[in-house]
Amino acid sequence: MDGPRASNTPAYLRIAAELRAQIVSGDLPPDAQLPTEHELAERWGVARQTARNGLMELVREGLVVGRRPLGHFVRKREQxxxxxxxxxxxxxxxxxxxxxxxxxxxxxxxxxxxxxxxxxxxxxxxxxxxxxxxxxxxxxxxxxxxxxxxxxxxxxxxxxxxxxxxxxxxxxxxxxxxxxxxxxxxxxxxxxxxxxxxxxxxxxxxxxxxxxxxxxxxxxxxxxxxxxxxxxxxxxxxxxxxxxxxxxxxxxxxxxxx
Amino acid sequence: MDGPRASNTPAYLRIAAELRAQIVSGDLPPDAQLPTEHELAERWGVARQTARNGLMELVREGLVVGRRPLGHFVRKREQxxxxxxxxxxxxxxxxxxxxxxxxxxxxxxxxxxxxxxxxxxxxxxxxxxxxxxxxxxxxxxxxxxxxxxxxxxxxxxxxxxxxxxxxxxxxxxxxxxxxxxxxxxxxxxxxxxxxxxxxxxxxxxxxxxxxxxxxxxxxxxxxxxxxxxxxxxxxxxxxxxxxxxxxxxxxxxxxxxx
DNA sequence: GAGTGGTCTAGACCACATC
DNA sequence: ATGTGGTCTAGACCACTCT
Known part of the structure; x- marks a missing residue:
């Protein structure tokens, strides 16, 4: 079996971790659009709410911002x-x-x-x-x-x-x-x-x-x-x-x- | 009608707002336990997930901490x-x-x-x-x-x-x-x-x-x-x-x- | 063992900016 | 009009720690 709990870390955290890695590595550069909740859900085989939780984790970390109704984007920092x-x-x-x-x-x-x-x-x-x-x-x-x-x-x-x-x-x-x-x-x-x-x-x-x-x-x-x-x-x-x-x-x- | 959307602000934010007010007013002092998710859900007539979202809002604000599996408590600040x-x-x-x-x-x-x-x-x-x-x-x-x-x-x-x-x-x-x-x-x-x-x-x-x-x-x-x-x-x-x-x-x- | 929160699902409806 | 996210439900199972 390899459901949402294939590893013991929750699915939404694994989704967040993968996206985070892509962001800090620069693979997803500032201002790049992230996959939509739908896409993530489908790609990972989870419910939309679960994919969304992963996205929200990054939003709370300040790495990502939502621009309704366009989607989520890598945050650009200018200080x-x-x-x-x-x-x-x-x-x-x-x-x-x-x-x-x-x-x-x-x-x-x-x-x-x-x-x-x-x-x-x-x-x-x-x-x-x-x-x-x-x-x-x-x-x-x-x-x-x-x-x-x-x-x-x-x-x-x-x-x-x-x-x-x-x-x-x-x-x-x-x-x-x-x-x-x-x-x-x-x-x-x-x-x-x-x-x-x-x-x-x-x-x-x-x-x-x-x-x-x-x-x-x-x-x-x-x-x-x-x-x-x-x-x-x-x-x-x-x-x-x-x-x-x-x-x-x-x-x-x-x-x-x- | 007075469902979860009686006012136009989402239910979970109204729940958060009420609890926040009790915290900043000192009505709920530091270290006090908040209602459980179940209690909140019942009291407000919403699903547990909705009550939980209200609680999480305060956690993200840093006003509340969860102590599993005891419940949520008003955060004590000592700097x-x-x-x-x-x-x-x-x-x-x-x-x-x-x-x-x-x-x-x-x-x-x-x-x-x-x-x-x-x-x-x-x-x-x-x-x-x-x-x-x-x-x-x-x-x-x-x-x-x-x-x-x-x-x-x-x-x-x-x-x-x-x-x-x-x-x-x-x-x-x-x-x-x-x-x-x-x-x-x-x-x-x-x-x-x-x-x-x-x-x-x-x-x-x-x-x-x-x-x-x-x-x-x-x-x-x-x-x-x-x-x-x-x-x-x-x-x-x-x-x-x-x-x-x-x-x-x-x-x-x-x-x-x- | 009981009760807490933590996670998850499969649906649903809505608001809203862009197209 | 379309598609995005935002919110919500009514269930479910699990992990943990206190008693």
Missing amino acids: MDYRPQEESRPAARPEMDTFVNQVSAEGREPSQTIDVALVKATPDIASRLQVEEGALVVARRRVRLINGQPVNINDSHHPLDIVKDTPIMSPADVPIGTNQLLADLGYPQVRAVDEIFVRMPTPEQIHRLDLSRGTPVALHYVTGYTADDRPVRCTVNVLPGDLHRIVFDRTFERKWTR | MDYRPQEESRPAARPEMDTFVNQVSAEGREPSQTIDVALVKATPDIASRLQVEEGALVVARRRVRLINGQPVNINDSHHPLDIVKDTPIMSPADVPIGTNQLLADLGYPQVRAVDEIFVRMPTPEQIHRLDLSRGTPVALHYVTGYTADDRPVRCTVNVLPGDLHRIVFDRTFERKWTR
């Missing part, structure tokens, strides 16, 4: 560099600059949407801004896009009292940059803490970033402090894993000789 | 800090130190396995070490464990010619640290490039790290260069997303005043 240090450095130019320069240099068209809202602090923001959970904070939410496709989310949160009635609360670009503006308001940041978490996206993130299945995200929190250790900014960057390479370059202060 | 700078700083103490100190301070038991092999350079390693793809390089592979559970992979790769016949090729701890050893051999590193990628794990990574579904990983590459810009080390750290918080803390050189 742009993301430099946390520049994102959070005081010297950084106004809000869009790093992003705009990098993207337009590549001949692609950058844009962003901004909206500002008064929101109740979620636990993660509350603890970083040292306010009560549920307290009102200002959320300046931006989505950056390339050629109309969202590539990352950048939500800055500030304690209400320090940005009230300032341009930060207006949903428009701040030419000098919000960090410089905060400094001008008497809250210069002298220190920042960067944290990165890696997880699967929430349904809301999937929606805002138009993520396909099998795309994890990096959450990059930047909390900026003034000289007296007061947090005045907590920025949450959401970076789809398939689009970003997080890079930092360091020179060692002490050399490795003794 | 340890991972500091890229310390991992790649020359001043870092010998191989296990940072890790050992941090973990044993928490009353848990750290350990590691080491194996060393001559392997053909994969494309990612080859390009970073500036060798031909497929050329032989030395891979010093370590898995770090806490209480016997693997928590991260740390694979260092070196060009064969510079580490041949040195203690680096022995699968034992190097008390002074491999970076110091490289320096002693005449290859002090003065600069490093850090790259972080976020993806779903490969089957091999799932196996080595004993990952459950819905766990993305961060790949942290550190490439170390000597003063004449020769790469002498390429380390690949694989960090399960559910176990790690990547942190770095910075003080701004230039203050934000003008």
Whole structure:
């Protein structure tokens, strides 16, 4: 007998394994179309659901994307560099600059949407801004896009009292940059803490970033402090894993000789 | 009518949504058991497969883990800090130190396995070490464990010619640290490039790290260069997303005043 | 042994973008 | 209109681990 269980690994995993091998070997190059569920089912002598499970395994791994109703295709990876240090450095130019320069240099068209809202602090923001959970904070939410496709989310949160009635609360670009503006308001940041978490996206993130299945995200929190250790900014960057390479370059202060 | 399609969202997603809400609200706390597939199917009036699909949705999101044959449970997150700078700083103490100190301070038991092999350079390693793809390089592979559970992979790769016949090729701890050893051999590193990628794990990574579904990983590459810009080390750290918080803390050189 | 999830089948109907 | 995937059903058998 050589039914679906000829070997002891489930049929759908063997289907997935074969396709995976073809993908990583380059036999099935990026953007190539995979066999349809029907074809796979017939070729392997299994039910469509079983063939489909094999396909879904690769989708969850991020190797394959479905384009309804065309079929499944090998995922193409193009990553742009993301430099946390520049994102959070005081010297950084106004809000869009790093992003705009990098993207337009590549001949692609950058844009962003901004909206500002008064929101109740979620636990993660509350603890970083040292306010009560549920307290009102200002959320300046931006989505950056390339050629109309969202590539990352950048939500800055500030304690209400320090940005009230300032341009930060207006949903428009701040030419000098919000960090410089905060400094001008008497809250210069002298220190920042960067944290990165890696997880699967929430349904809301999937929606805002138009993520396909099998795309994890990096959450990059930047909390900026003034000289007296007061947090005045907590920025949450959401970076789809398939689009970003997080890079930092360091020179060692002490050399490795003794 | 109120069949499985009473609303236009699929039944399995509505089931997932309800459970998700209970989890994020804390109604179903970490480690709590979810209803069995049977119970869900009956309660919602759907087939078991449909209820199961709802459950799997949450598993893929990383909110829920299955413990066969007990059932599904709300995932408990415990993250340890991972500091890229310390991992790649020359001043870092010998191989296990940072890790050992941090973990044993928490009353848990750290350990590691080491194996060393001559392997053909994969494309990612080859390009970073500036060798031909497929050329032989030395891979010093370590898995770090806490209480016997693997928590991260740390694979260092070196060009064969510079580490041949040195203690680096022995699968034992190097008390002074491999970076110091490289320096002693005449290859002090003065600069490093850090790259972080976020993806779903490969089957091999799932196996080595004993990952459950819905766990993305961060790949942290550190490439170390000597003063004449020769790469002498390429380390690949694989960090399960559910176990790690990547942190770095910075003080701004230039203050934000003008 | 009981009960959990893991896999599988052979059908079915539907939504949807491209043709 | 066609063909793709997306969802769903009502059964079935199996593997595993807890008790």
